[in-house]
Amino acid sequence: MVSRASEPREVAVEGGSSSALLEVRHVRKTYTDRNRSIEAIGDLDFTVGRGEFVSVVGPSGAGKTTLLRCIAGLLPVTSGEIRLAGQVVTAPPKDLAVVFQEYGRSLFPWMTVRENVDLPLREKRLGADERHELVEDAIRAVGLGHAGDAYPWQLSGGMQQRVAIARAVAYRPAVLLMDEPFAAVDAQTRAELEDLVRSLWAQFGMTIIFVTHDIDESVYLSERVLVLSRSPTRIIDEVAIDLPSERDQLQTRSEARFAELRARVYARIQEAKSADPIASPTTGTPSTS
Amino acid sequence: MSGLRGAFSRVLEIVALPAVILIVWWFASANSESFYSPPLSEIAAAFAPTWFEGRLVSDVLPSVGRMLLGFAIAVGLGVGLGVLIGMFRYVREVLEPVLEFLRAVPPPVLIPVIMLFAGIGDEMKVSVIVLGSIWPVLLNTIEGVRGIDEVLRETATVFRMHPRRRLFKLVLRGASPQIMVGARQTLSLAIILMVVSEMFAASNGLGFTVIQFQRTFHIPEMWTGILVLGVIGAALSLIFSLVEGRVLRWYHGLRNLER
Numbered sequence: 001m002v003s004r005a006s007e008p009r010e011v012a013v014e015g016g017s018s019s020a021l022l023e024v025r026h027v028r029k030t031y032t033d034r035n036r037s038i039e040a041i042g043d044l045d046f047t048v049g050r051g052e053f054v055s056v057v058g059p060s061g062a063g064k065t066t067l068l069r070c071i072a073g074l075l076p077v078t079s080g081e082i083r084l085a086g087q088v089v090t091a092p093p094k095d096l097a098v099v100f101q102e103y104g105r106s107l108f109p110w111m112t113v114r115e116n117v118d119l120p121l122r123e124k125r126l127g128a129d130e131r132h133e134l135v136e137d138a139i140r141a142v143g144l145g146h147a148g149d150a151y152p153w154q155l156s157g158g159m160q161q162r163v164a165i166a167r168a169v170a171y172r173p174a175v176l177l178m179d180e181p182f183a184a185v186d187a188q189t190r191a192e193l194e195d196l197v198r199s200l201w202a203q204f205g206m207t208i209i210f211v212t213h214d215i216d217e218s219v220y221l222s223e224r225v226l227v228l229s230r231s232p233t234r235i236i237d238e239v240a241i242d243l244p245s246e247r248d249q250l251q252t253r254s255e256a257r258f259a260e261l262r263a264r265v266y267a268r269i270q271e272a273k274s275a276d277p278i279a280s281p282t283t284g285t286p287s288t289s
Numbered sequence: 290m291s292g293l294r295g296a297f298s299r300v301l302e303i304v305a306l307p308a309v310i311l312i313v314w315w316f317a318s319a320n321s322e323s324f325y326s327p328p329l330s331e332i333a334a335a336f337a338p339t340w341f342e343g344r345l346v347s348d349v350l351p352s353v354g355r356m357l358l359g360f361a362i363a364v365g366l367g368v369g370l371g372v373l374i375g376m377f378r379y380v381r382e383v384l385e386p387v388l389e390f391l392r393a394v395p396p397p398v399l400i401p402v403i404m405l406f407a408g409i410g411d412e413m414k415v416s417v418i419v420l421g422s423i424w425p426v427l428l429n430t431i432e433g434v435r436g437i438d439e440v441l442r443e444t445a446t447v448f449r450m451h452p453r454r455r456l457f458k459l460v461l462r463g464a465s466p467q468i469m470v471g472a473r474q475t476l477s478l479a480i481i482l483m484v485v486s487e488m489f490a491a492s493n494g495l496g497f498t499v500i501q502f503q504r505t506f507h508i509p510e511m512w513t514g515i516l517v518l519g520v521i522g523a524a525l526s527l528i529f530s531l532v533e534g535r536v537l538r539w540y541h542g543l544r545n546l547e548r
Contacts, residue, residue: 072447098447105440110462110539119458120448153543171448 021207022048022071022175027080029066040066042232043080050174053201053208055218057265058228059273064211067233068179071209072098084175097168101180103161107152113139114148117167124171138170141203142196158189162196169200178210182217191249194221198247215269219243219261220252227265229272237268327509332516335509340517344498352495353521355411356483359418363475367423368468371430372460381431392428396421397485404490414486414494421485422478429471433464466540469533476529480522495521 029041040063048054056064069075071082073092082089084096097120100106107116117138121131139148142162152160161181168176178197182190198221201208212218218225219241227237241261243252252258315329340349374381400417407413437460445459461468484496491497499514534541 074443074446092447092449094449096447098444100440100444102440105438106444108441108458108462109543110465111458120450122454123449123451151539151542153546 020047021050021052021085022209023081023083024067024071025081025083027067027070027082028078029063029070029075030078039232041070041077042229042234044228044233044235045080046226046235046238048207048209051205051207052224053198053222054210055222055225056209056211056228057213057215057218057225057269058233059230059269060213062228062230062272063233064213064228065179067228068098068177068209068211071175072096072177095172095174097171097173097176099161099164099168099176099178099181101183103157103164103181103184104152106164107160107167109151109153112149112151113144113155113163113166116152116163117170120167120171134170134172138166141169141200142166158185158193161185161189161193165193165196165200169204172204173206175207175209178208180212181210183213190217195247195249197221202245215262215265216253219258219265220247220249225261225265227268227272236272237265239265239268325508327512331509332512336513336516339510339513348493348498349495349517349521351411351493352483352487352497355414355486355494356418356479359415359422359482360476360479362415363419363423363479364426364472366419367426367471367475368430368461371427371468372434372456372464374427375431375434375464376460388427392424396482397488400486400489409490414483414491417486418479418482421482422475425474425478426468426471429467429474430464433467433471434460436467437463466537469537473526473529473533476525477522480518480525484518 024044024046027041027044028039031038031040044067056067058064066075070077071084071089073089073096076090084093087093108119111119114135117135118131121134126134136148139145142165144159144162144166147155147159152163155163164181182193185193194217197208197210208222210218210221219239223241225237225239225241226235227239228234229236239261243255243257243261311329318326318328319330321328374384396417399420400413403416403420404413407416441459441463445455450459483494484499487494487496488500495514495518499511499518502508502511502514
């Protein structure tokens with residue numbers, strides 16, 4: 001053990017910033033269906049640093065979900081590459097968790113809440129005690145301490161989504177992908193869940209990529225908002241959110257800066273919606289104002 | 290004491306209609322002169338001497354044993370093959386025409402062919418039961434596997450679920466409601482085929498005995514045999530329901546909520 005500690009440590013530099021956890025390099029995704037080919041993603045190029053909270057917004061059909069699924073290794077890219085911690089993503093990578101929009105369908109109905117949260121942990125080499133602790137911590141962290149033995153279908157929609165979040169958090173992923181997780185939930189519950197995600201982020205420090213069509217949500221939650229265009233999707237703006245890190249549903253949302261940022265994102269999306277969807281390759285270049 | 294009353298009323302529910310039917314039958318047939326439908330009192334009198342003097346062990350036991358063995362093999366093979374075929378679309382597409390052909394052939398027609406390969410002993414009978422009754426559980430398993438929710442499958446993929454764990458905790462559990470539907474039909478077919486397999490070249494068995502009674506015109510005895518078959522079928526069905534109730538408790542809970 002002594003010899004290891006005295007070996008010179010090499011810092012691997014993978015063709016980019018060593019703090020960039022996720023690199024999406026000129027990714028293009030086309031679906032071919034008989035004679036037609038649909039370009040879901042035109043050209044996406046961005047990085048996400050370790051521990052960052054990034055939102056992805058765009059009009060409907062902007063390929064946001066497609067992007068997330070490519071990052072998660074569920075879909076192969078047509079060209080370009082996605083790297084997670086330096087490794088090219090060809091299949092679901094390690095230490096990546098996803099919270100889907102359809103929470104009801106992503107939880108196993110034949111397992112209790114506790115068993116659902118525990119399931120992904122069984123793929124990691126952990127002792128039973130450690131697993132149990134992770135599961136209990138996660139269930140309590142999302143406020144479901146009393147519901148561990150219930151079945152998902154016995155819970156309300158908001159509670160089910162909390163279970164999905166608990167499952168992702170217990171896994172202690174490096175990257176958490178959230179695909180419009182609160183779109184199917186009522187406004188009151190959505191506010192609670194938004195604050196829950198922020199507190200979990202503060203507590204566990206994972207990198208979060210949050211896809212949403214709700215502009216206010218994207219500004220409220222994240223540190224940076226990526227605005228996508230319509231198909232063929234490109235990034236038309238990257239907005240740094242310089243709001244204070246202590247965020248509150250009433251306070252933050254009524255600040256002037258919030259309104260400014262929100263307006264900017266909104267304006268970009270309106271431009272994106274009215275832009276000609278069948279753009280030639282030279283148009284649609286990202287503006288960085 | 291409401292638990293006891295609840296149990297009592299449940300037993301009453303189950304027993305009420307059969308009891309009524311038997312009573313009506315008893316009185317309706319009391320003066321029957323017909324050779325083929327004798328009075329129920331005669332049938333009842335023939336019951337004990339026919340079955341309780343050795344036939345239970347020499348005929349009923351081997352038959353039911355063969356039937357249960359055939360059922361177990363049919364379910365095992367059906368689920369195993371069904372999972373494979375259901376999981377791989379290419380396999381299913383290649384096999385589909387052949388499966389549809391085989392399934393369409395009535396088992397009794399196949400019996401002479403099976404006899405060529407399996408002789409006339411127990412192997413032949415079990416083979417007939419398996420080949421004839423496997424179809425519901427096989428086809429339902431395929432459908433059950435194919436019908437597993439897309440989002441659930443993607444969740445398992447994203448969390449890099451180990452193939453074996455995926456098979457048991459996702460595929461089999463997810464398909465289990467559909468598999469149970471198929472297994473129930475397979476059970477019914479197995480009972481029928483148990484009798485059919487004993488119609489040709491048999492020397493013992495419940496089905497053989499009933500048919501012998503018919504051919505030698507021992508009609509009250511034949512009726513007792515039919516009743517025994519019915520009772521066995523009902524008992525097996527009850528056991529199956531109990532097992533299904535436990536295995537699919539989550540599913541019944543889920544469905545009850547949806548109502």
